């Protein structure tokens with residue numbers, strides 16, 4: 001059974017749609033096995049997105065991720081990583097398929113509502129980053 005890391009980003013938390021997003025996870029058969037609401041420090045956000053450090057959008061990305069509370073969860077289920085990416089839709093909401101979380105709740109490529117691990121190995125690292133206690 002597979003796990004993935006999900007973050008409901010500050011824009012979606014501010015829009016009051018945590019419940020609607022959770023319902024999509026549950027209806028797709030993804031189980032929430034750990035969850036925490038928190039406001040990320042710059043250090044936490046930079047560490048989490050370290051792979052993007054050299055990209056031009058890195059500072060904007062970090063600024064956005066620390067701009068308000070986020071809801072972080074570990075999801076578990078069959079093919080959790082891919083299933084969750086499918087539910088999320090494309091990074092740029094203008095390109096996201098109808099019915100995906102980003103098509104329905106995201107405003108821009110910066111404020112794009114959700115994060116999801118992009119591979120099983122990345123998921124392991126990301127889950128350990130936020131939920132070191134999770135067995």
Ligand code: ATP
Pocket residue numbers: 052057061090091109110111112114115116117118
């Ligand atoms: P996330 O990692 O947040 O789930 P993603 O995997 O779909 O998103 P990544 O390529 O990992 O996309 O980029 C991380 C985040 O950086 C994106 O969610 C987006 O907000 C921002 N980003 C990515 N590409 C661009 C870009 N070309 N211009 C501006 N921001 C971008």
Ligand code: MG
Pocket residue numbers: 116118
């Ligand atoms: Mg990514």
